[in-house]
Every structure is written in C-alpha cells, then in structure tokens.
Amino acid sequence: MDRAQIRKILKSPGKWGQKYSLWVVYFCTGCGIIEIPPVITSRWDAERFGVIPVATPRQANLFLITGYVSLKTLGAIIRTYDQMPDPKYVVGFGSCPINGGMYWDSYNTIKHLDKYIPVDGWISGCMPRPEAIFIAVTHLWTLIDKELANGYKRYKEEYPYYEENQRQVLPHLPKFTGAGET
Amino acid sequence: MQFLSVIVLPLLAFMVAVLFLGLSRKITARIQRRYGPPLYQPVIDVVKLFTQEENISHGPVFDLGVMLALGGSVAIVLFIPVGGMLGLSSSGDLLVVIYLMLLPPLGMALAAGASANPNASIGVSRKLILALAYEVPFLLAILAVMIYGKTTSLMEATQSQQSSVLAWGLFRLPLSALATFLILPAMIGMRPFDMVTAPQEIASGPLVEFGGKYLAIASLQSALHLYIVIALFVNLFLGGGANAGTFLAKVLVVFVAVLLINAVYPRFRMDQGLRFCWKWPGLLALVGLIIAMVSRG
Amino acid sequence: MLVAVILSTAFLGALAVYFAGKLSPRVRNVLAVLVALTVAILTAFLYGHKAQVDYYTIGFLDVTLSLRTNPLAWFFAMAITGIGLCSIIFSLEYMKGKERLDFYYFAMLLVNASMLGIVFSGDLISLYIFWEVMSWSTYLVISYKGGKAAAAGLKYMIMSVVGSCAMLLAIVSLYAHYETIDISRLSTAMQSASAGYALFILLMCAIGFGVKNAIMPLHTWLPDAHSEAVSPFSAVLSGILVRMGVFGLLLIMYGVLTPRMLDKLGAGMLSFSYILCWVAAITIIIPTFTALLQDDSKRLVAWHTVGQGGYMIMGIAFGTTLGIAGGIFHVLNYGISVTLLFLVVGAVEHRTRGQRDLNQLGGLAKRMPLTFFAALCGICGFIGVPLTGSFVSKWLIYKTLIVEGYPFLAFAALIGTWGTILSVYKLLHNIFLGQLPEKYKDVKEVPFSMQLPMIVLSFAILLFGILPGIPLKAIGRIQSSLGLEPLQASLFAMPPEVGELNMVNILAAVAAGCAVAYLIFRLCRKSRRVPQSDTYAAGSYAPADKYQYSANFYERVYQVIEPYVRDRVDAFYYWVVEKSEGLFDGIRKVYTGNLNTYALYIILFLGLLAVLKLALR
Numbered sequence A: 001m002d003r004a005q006i007r008k009i010l011k012s013p014g015k016w017g018q019k020y021s022l023w024v025v026y027f028c029t030g031c032g033i034i035e036i037p038p039v040i041t042s043r044w045d046a047e048r049f050g051v052i053p054v055a056t057p058r059q060a061n062l063f064l065i066t067g068y069v070s071l072k073t074l075g076a077i078i079r080t081y082d083q084m085p086d087p088k089y090v091v092g093f094g095s096c097p098i099n100g101g102m103y104w105d106s107y108n109t110i111k112h113l114d115k116y117i118p119v120d121g122w123i124s125g126c127m128p129r130p131e132a133i134f135i136a137v138t139h140l141w142t143l144i145d146k147e148l149a150n151g152y153k154r155y156k157e158e159y160p161y162y163e164e165n166q167r168q169v170l171p172h173l174p175k176f177t178g179a180g181e182t
Numbered sequence B: 001m002q003f004l005s006v007i008v009l010p011l012l013a014f015m016v017a018v019l020f021l022g023l024s025r026k027i028t029a030r031i032q033r034r035y036g037p038p039l040y041q042p043v044i045d046v047v048k049l050f051t052q053e054e055n056i057s058h059g060p061v062f063d064l065g066v067m068l069a070l071g072g073s074v075a076i077v078l079f080i081p082v083g084g085m086l087g088l089s090s091s092g093d094l095l096v097v098i099y100l101m102l103l104p105p106l107g108m109a110l111a112a113g114a115s116a117n118p119n120a121s122i123g124v125s126r127k128l129i130l131a132l133a134y135e136v137p138f139l140l141a142i143l144a145v146m147i148y149g150k151t152t153s154l155m156e157a158t159q160s161q162q163s164s165v166l167a168w169g170l171f172r173l174p175l176s177a178l179a180t181f182l183i184l185p186a187m188i189g190m191r192p193f194d195m196v197t198a199p200q201e202i203a204s205g206p207l208v209e210f211g212g213k214y215l216a217i218a219s220l221q222s223a224l225h226l227y228i229v230i231a232l233f234v235n236l237f238l239g240g241g242a243n244a245g246t247f248l249a250k251v252l253v254v255f256v257a258v259l260l261i262n263a264v265y266p267r268f269r270m271d272q273g274l275r276f277c278w279k280w281p282g283l284l285a286l287v288g289l290i291i292a293m294v295s296r297g
Numbered sequence C: 001m002l003v004a005v006i007l008s009t010a011f012l013g014a015l016a017v018y019f020a021g022k023l024s025p026r027v028r029n030v031l032a033v034l035v036a037l038t039v040a041i042l043t044a045f046l047y048g049h050k051a052q053v054d055y056y057t058i059g060f061l062d063v064t065l066s067l068r069t070n071p072l073a074w075f076f077a078m079a080i081t082g083i084g085l086c087s088i089i090f091s092l093e094y095m096k097g098k099e100r101l102d103f104y105y106f107a108m109l110l111v112n113a114s115m116l117g118i119v120f121s122g123d124l125i126s127l128y129i130f131w132e133v134m135s136w137s138t139y140l141v142i143s144y145k146g147g148k149a150a151a152a153g154l155k156y157m158i159m160s161v162v163g164s165c166a167m168l169l170a171i172v173s174l175y176a177h178y179e180t181i182d183i184s185r186l187s188t189a190m191q192s193a194s195a196g197y198a199l200f201i202l203l204m205c206a207i208g209f210g211v212k213n214a215i216m217p218l219h220t221w222l223p224d225a226h227s228e229a230v231s232p233f234s235a236v237l238s239g240i241l242v243r244m245g246v247f248g249l250l251l252i253m254y255g256v257l258t259p260r261m262l263d264k265l266g267a268g269m270l271s272f273s274y275i276l277c278w279v280a281a282i283t284i285i286i287p288t289f290t291a292l293l294q295d296d297s298k299r300l301v302a303w304h305t306v307g308q309g310g311y312m313i314m315g316i317a318f319g320t321t322l323g324i325a326g327g328i329f330h331v332l333n334y335g336i337s338v339t340l341l342f343l344v345v346g347a348v349e350h351r352t353r354g355q356r357d358l359n360q361l362g363g364l365a366k367r368m369p370l371t372f373f374a375a376l377c378g379i380c381g382f383i384g385v386p387l388t389g390s391f392v393s394k395w396l397i398y399k400t401l402i403v404e405g406y407p408f409l410a411f412a413a414l415i416g417t418w419g420t421i422l423s424v425y426k427l428l429h430n431i432f433l434g435q436l437p438e439k440y441k442d443v444k445e446v447p448f449s450m451q452l453p454m455i456v457l458s459f460a461i462l463l464f465g466i467l468p469g470i471p472l473k474a475i476g477r478i479q480s481s482l483g484l485e486p487l488q489a490s491l492f493a494m495p496p497e498v499g500e501l502n503m504v505n506i507l508a509a510v511a512a513g514c515a516v517a518y519l520i521f522r523l524c525r526k527s528r529r530v531p532q533s534d535t536y537a538a539g540s541y542a543p544a545d546k547y548q549y550s551a552n553f554y555e556r557v558y559q560v561i562e563p564y565v566r567d568r569v570d571a572f573y574y575w576v577v578e579k580s581e582g583l584f585d586g587i588r589k590v591y592t593g594n595l596n597t598y599a600l601y602i603i604l605f606l607g608l609l610a611v612l613k614l615a616l617r
Helices: A003-011 A013-020 A031-040 A071-083 A097-101 A130-145 A151-157 A159-169 B001-032 B041-050 B060-077 B093-102 B103-114 B120-149 B154-159 B174-188 B205-209 B213-235 B242-263 B272-295 C002-024 C025-045 C070-094 C100-122 C123-145 C148-178 C183-192 C195-213 C221-228 C233-240 C244-258 C259-264 C272-291 C298-320 C321-351 C371-382 C391-401 C408-434 C448-466 C469-481 C501-522 C555-565 C568-590 C597-613
Strands: A024-025 A052-054 A063-068 A089-093 A121-123 B055-057 C052-058 C063-068 C526-528
Touching: A003 A013, A013 A130, A013 B041, A013 B272, A031 A052, A031 A063, A031 A130, A052 B093, A052 B272, A063 A071, A063 B242, A089 A097, A089 A130, A089 A151, A121 A130, A130 C025, A130 C195, A151 A159, A159 B103, B001 B041, B001 B060, B001 B213, B001 B242, B041 B213, B055 B213, B093 B120, B093 B154, B093 C391, B093 C501, B103 B205, B103 B213, B103 C408, B120 B154, B120 B174, B120 B205, B120 B213, B120 B272, B120 C148, B120 C391, B120 C408, B120 C555, B154 B213, B174 B205, B174 B213, B174 B242, B174 B272, B213 B242, B213 C501, B272 C408, B272 C555, C002 C025, C002 C063, C002 C100, C025 C070, C025 C100, C063 C123, C070 C100, C070 C233, C070 C244, C070 C321, C070 C448, C070 C469, C100 C123, C100 C233, C100 C244, C123 C148, C123 C221, C123 C233, C148 C183, C148 C195, C148 C221, C183 C244, C195 C244, C195 C259, C195 C272, C195 C298, C221 C233, C221 C408, C233 C298, C244 C321, C244 C469, C244 C555, C259 C555, C272 C298, C272 C408, C272 C555, C298 C321, C298 C408, C321 C371, C321 C391, C321 C469, C371 C391, C371 C408, C371 C448, C371 C469, C391 C408, C391 C448, C391 C597, C448 C469
Parallel strands: A024 A052, A024 A063, A063 A089, A089 A121, B055 C526
Antiparallel strands: C052 C063
16 A cells, blocks of 8 residues: 555545445345355455455445345345445346346336435346456445445435335335334 | 553554454465455454444443443453563452453343344354353363462463473463363354354344444454453463563464364354363363362372 | 340331231331331441340240340341341332232231341240241241242241251250250350261251251252242342351351361361362252243242352351351342342332243333343342452352362352353343333333332442442451451452452453443444334344244253253152152051041050950959
C-alpha cells in the first residue's frame, strides 16, 4: 500500500471496511448456487478478496441472488434482505433475476427482481463463471468508492414502491398480514 | 511500574489477538493450497463491523451481555503475567483466573438467550456441555501443577519454571501438559471442537443474531479468549517467559500448533467430543495428577 | 436475660399472630411483619452480647435447662432472622387469597422461633426440645397445601424422626456417662473420653444432623419437601433450616469434642473427618449433576440445597482455619442465594399462575426485569462468580484443599461448580431468556412487597462478595470462641500468607474492562430494537410459541451420565418400606385390632397360666 491509499483509508475507514470485507449470506436461492462452492473454496479462493460466506443475514452485507426466483423464494429473499443491517448490497447472479432468463414465461417465477428489492449490480450468464463473480466484486468496490451502491438507501426512501410490488405478488406474507409480529 | 503493566497488558493482548486472527486465516489458506486474505484482514472486518450504519439489538440484556463478555475478557488479561509484567497477578491467583473465565461465557450466554433464537440457545447449551467436557481434564491438570508447586499462585507457578528449560512444566509434568494440549482446541473453540459456533449446523450458534458492533465486540472477545487460554498454557507448562518477547514467541508456537490441528480436522459431534475429552485427556491428566502427588511427597 | 427476651418475643409473637388473624387479616399481616422485624432488630442490636441464662430446672432429673450465647449462635441467629424476615415480607402478597393463613403465619413464625431456640440453647435437652419443635412445625408448613405436599411432609417427618432418635440416644448416653447436659461442662468432661465412645456420640449426632442437612445418603426427603412447600417457606427451608445440621455438627465437633479429640478418632487416613470429607464430596457431585436434568424449577433449586451443603460439610470436616471459615461463610452466602432464587421462582409462579414446568416458560426477562436481575444475582451466588460472596467462601475451601495436598477432594469441589453452572443456566434460560410464550405476554412485574426482599438479598450477595471482611470478622470470632485459629482477613482482601485475593482490585479490573467495552459500544451507532419475532428463521417467520429451545437442554450430557445420577438411594428406601410393609402385614395377622380376638388371647393366656400352675404343683 502506498501513501495515497493509506490517506484514502484514513479519510473514510467505513468505505475501506465495506469494500474489502464483503460477507455473503449463504442462502442458496436458486440453481446458481452451484457456482458458489467453487468460488469460496481453494480453486478460486474468494477469501483473498475478503469475501466469506456467513450463515445468518445479521452478519452479512452482500446478498447474491443466484438463479431464478420463484414466488416462495421471493418471500424468503425479502425476509432475509429485511433482516440484513445497513449498508447492504444485492447482486443478481445469472440472467433469471435480470429479465426472467430461461423461465421468462413461467407462472411461478418473477421476472424483474429490482421491482421487489433494490439491486446494485447484475452478472449476466446462465451460469456465469466464477471469475465473473470476482469481476462483479471489483465493480462493486468501485461503486462503493463512488457511493453509487446505494440500493439500501433507495429501499428506505422509496419503500412504498417496493412494498406495493411485494404486496401484489405476495399478499399473504406475514409482514403484511401482521401475524406473529409480537 | 506495575501500574504501567495494567495499561500495557490489555493493549498487548488486543494486538496479539488481532494478529493471531489474521495469521490463522492466512496459514489455514496456505495449508489449503490457496492464497488467503492479507494478514490485516481482521482489521478490515472489525472496522467494517464497527462503522456499520445500522446495529440491531434485542433489548438491554442483549447489549449488557455483550459488554460483560468483552469486559470480563479484558479483566482476565490483567491477571495473567507476561514475562516481567505482572499486572494484577498479586491480587488474584490461578483460582481467581479460572473463575473470572466464567464471566465472558456468562455474558455471551445472556446475550444469546436474549436474542430469542433457538439456534442461539442450542449453541449455548453446546458451549456449556463442551465446557463441562474440557474442564474435567483441565482441572486435573492444573491441580497437578498446583499440588506439585504447593501453591495456587500463577506468579509463583510461572517463576518456579524460570530456572532452566528442564524446569518447565512440560518436562516435570509431561502427562498433564499433554492432556492440556489435547483439550486446547476445545477451550479455544477450534476444530475438532468448533461445534459451538457451527455455521453449517446451527447458523453460528450464539452469534446468530449478532451484527455490526455486537459481532465486532464478540470477535474481539473470542480473539482475546484465544490469547488468554494460550497464555495460561504457556505460563503453566512452558515456563512463561523472561520477557514479553520470549513469552510471545512461545504463544505463537503453541498457536500455530493448534492451528495446524484446526486446519486438518473435521468437527466432533457433541457426544463424541464429550466422550473424547473425558476419556484420553481425562485419563492422562488423572495419571499426571497421581504422579504429581506421589513425587511431591 | 435479653436472650430470653428475643426468644419469648419470637414464640409469643407467633401465638399472637394466630389470634390476631381471628380479628382481621390486615392486623395479622402487620403483626407478623412486626414480630419478624422486631426479632431481627433485637438480634442485630444485641449481636455479640454474652449471656448465660438458666430458665428451668427439671427437679427429678436434677438438670437445669439454660440458654447461652456465643459468636456462633449470634451468626446463625442473624441469618435466621434475616431470612425469616425476607420470606415473611414476601409471603404478604404471595399468599394473599390462600386459605388457613392464620395457621400459615403462626407456623412460619414458630419455625423461626424454634430455630432461634436451637442456636441459643445452652444444654442438650433444650437443643433437643427446640429441634423437635422445629421439625414438626416444619412438617406442618410443608404439608400446608395438601396432596403431594402431605406425602412429601410425611417422608420428611419420618426421616427427621429417625435422625432425632439417633440424637436423643447420644444425649441420653452423655447424660448417663457424665451426669450433665450442659454443653460447656460436657466439653471439658469429654476430654477424658475414650476414642470409641467419642466416635459413637459423633456418629449418632452426625446421623441426626446429617438428615437435617441432607448429606448423602440421608438426603432423599429434601427434593420432594422443598419443591412441594410454598415458595417463601422453601426459601426458609433451603436457606437456613437445613443448615441447622451444620450448626449442630459444628457444635458437636468443635464445641463438645475438640480438634485434638477429632484427630484421635480413627487410624491415619481413615479418620472420621476424612471420611466425612469424602461423603461431602459425593454429596457435592451427584446432586449438582442430578439438578441439571430436572424440569421442575423448584426441584432443580432443591437439589442444589443438597449439593452445596456438601461444600459446607467439607469445609467444616476438613478442619483447617480456611476450611472452617469457608464452610461457615458458605452457609451465609448459600442461604442468601437460595432464598433469592426460591423467591424468584415464587414470583414467577405468582404471575404465571403456578407454572413450575421449565419447558413451558420463556422470555420473562422482558416482562419481569427486576426478578430477572435478582435471578441473575442468585445464580451468580450459586456458581461462585467472582464479586459474589460464594466466590470467597468457595475460594477458601478450594485453597485449603489444594494447599494441604488433597487434590481429589479439590477436584470434587471444582467439578461440582461446573454441574452448578450448567443447571442454573438452564433455570435462568428456560424461565427468563428465549421466546416469550403468547399466554404470558401480559405478565406484570411482582408487587413491591415481593420485590423488596429480592432487592435486599441481591445487594447482600454482592456486598459480601466485594467486602467479604464484614462476615469474615464475625467468623473469625466464632473460630476463636471454638478454640480454633481465627482467619485473619481484612475488609476486602486476604493477607499474603493466606493467599492472593483482593476483591477490590478484582472489582476494579472487571469494572475497567466493562467500562472499556461500554465506551467502545457507545462510540458506534445507536442500535435499533427489534421484537422477538424478528429473529433468524432461515428466511421464514418464527412460529409463535414454537421457537423456544428448552426441552432436553442437556440431552448429550444426560446420555452419558444418567446411569450414575439416578437416585438409587431413594429407590432403596422405598424398597425397604415395601419389604417392611410385608412384615407389618404379618404382624397385623396377630394384632388384628379386633376386640374379640384380644379377649380370646387373654382367656387363652389365663388358661395357660392355670395349666402351668396346676402342672408345677
């Protein structure tokens, strides 16, 4: 590290922390999760980027939506996203979250993920290679530096928009019916 | 002079603890034939967790439990002599240290209980059962040290080993030292005894609802606990150290040894862990205690 | 003279409360508190006062019954009146609405008074009289609720009577030998006794006091009795009543027989003291591990009363300065902690309509924060966390066992603490932590009169932890009065020749550590509070009332240790009862209870006599 980098870190240690310590929720959302074990193990070694999987959303700040999103999974994704603490970033992995991908005409999947939770970046492919995840992570670093990765802020500011969309497809979600929220 | 050591000891403990966290990830990575994160990765992690914009709490018991855990660990550090720095060792002997070592798990158990999650409760129950498992050989081993030296003072037990390398507990009480080394991973929470915070089984156990500053404090606490346990082992069986440098070198060697075991072994089931700790280390420690009793008088 | 005032206030006060109850409940309640308070204040003010009062002479036996005071008596009297006062104040709200309350308050105060009588008695017959009064008044209060409580009370009564008979045998034998029952005169007289006779007396008394203190294998009455009694009385039972056994043992072992005599009893390793230490060691280990398998909150605490009593017996039997000081100090500390925990369990019972099943409770810390804090202090008192009084008393016991070179006894004591830790965490977790069930979400904190004793006791356990010198000075005086070497402890530290223990420095270290943690905590962003339903459930929503891990909390340990902690002694006693019932059935065939048969027996016997007379002419 040279002096310029150290000065940057000291000016904004928060950003330095967010960038080089992205912890992924190990929630296997869809078929794309098969690409994640090779990424986090020895061959492609995501840990050198600071990316490690964690078991619970409370400890995570990166959510990889890997693969198609069925309606049932969307409920779990929304709940998990709500439980993550700010700042949090979402990356859509594969074509299905972008525009429905292979399941573009299915009755049971959702086609545009960013109507329901804010997405900071997309990785296209069916499935993308592990190297694509690393490129996405480095792109996310640039976005965090420039403060453009503000999906979580958008979620808070435009919450009625997201809530309306969520309510439309998942009216029985307990956070709308109020069941069990003691 | 001793007043200064009260300030220096915790700072030293923090630095060593954070270094060890980074070292553990790097060495584990290299053993697994990959590059691994930089050595200062734990610093980045802790900075990220402390500067997080939102922290989620489950109530005052949750907050106070986490603070008690870290506070207790910092307090224990003051009672363990490092080389020439004695800290508060003249106010508390080995019995005080092992009973102060109850405060951090109590704090974590309170916080985990307050998080109202069964995964956390399972984690705490596993932690307590594991503690029962390793306490049997551990108590037998330290009783051997105390009986042999006819003292319960940690200062005296350390200083009595300073005369030569052969005076180390490792050579005078080899079976007790071996028993303690076998259960060191259990005391620290490293494989094969990491079932307390098993991410794959019980979603991080007690840490399931910890995020942001809570997770940062909990990580610092577990790193400090790692330092405390290994420092105790070095003081009791490896002759302490004439100065901080030799002491820390010994701590490093023991840590790397435990780390090598951690990198290679899978995880015990709870009942396997219980039976293992009571069988071999327990037997070794018992025989070591009998030998210490006999050779003492 | 003043000692008699205390005792008469206590006894007459009990009677007055019963009659006041006929007038009005409020008067009775106020009077009960006043009596308990007066006795406590009198004890506090007269503490240390030396007195010897002869109060009755039994002419045909030519013995004088007397009362006397000594430091040991004052120490126990203070504990008795303190714990009694706390439980009476707690009973005011707890027992409201229950029936036969006049009888309840009368019996509580009678138990209090009789315990005071025991500690102040100057001769063995007074001791026996007050002991019996205490035993049957305890029986009355235990079986107050009826049903299972009556059965538990009966079990207690039978075992207590067996113990009292053993004690009576010893007293009568002493009177027959030495023509006196005065304790001070007996101690000089017994100097010349043979080792065998001293051992006989000691064994008989140990059985009597051992039943009361629940030493294994005489402990089986305790879990039933303490869990079925009402909570304020369970507090008194566990806190101080069972320790009358400790008082008795101290009196006999060091008051009547001196340490020199104790050394003579036995050969080498097999001395009475050493065997008693091992019995105490087993009493520590097995009950504390049985406790962690219990699902009834009161039974869990009751098993600890058995287990921690082992620490006291071990300290006292071991006989060194530190050991005896540790044992006596533990009586006080454990008394405070267990009173606290029984009051906590009583408070929870009060608000949840009698729920004692640990698998049905949870999360009550949010609704009953003060009770939770009191429970935390009580638990730390059980375990012996540093900064509580129990830590100092246990430290004294461990230290003496290690320094004198008895590592296996020390190991038993140390591992007992771990059994305690596991079981009391289960108690705390299953009642106060975890998810709050739907049906208890409107539970309120207990009223002030129930909070007050809990606050005072929590404060006491912490005070004695940080400044152990306060009770330890009194204990030093007890040791001097018994002719032993007193423990020299300053207000908050031990002298260097005893060991390294400086409670204020430990407090400073813990406080500094917590201050650092608090500072780090506050420097970060403020936290957002989430409700208990917003917890990790793998992306779904936590099912209400189904998301608590309470049952089988220690399943793994249970699998490994269950065969060893099963209560075989209890099973053995019930087997004896079964077999005896066969014998009694046989006797019933002869003693039929039928007048006709008895008339027949008389006629047959007279006929036999007549035949013999004729035959032998």
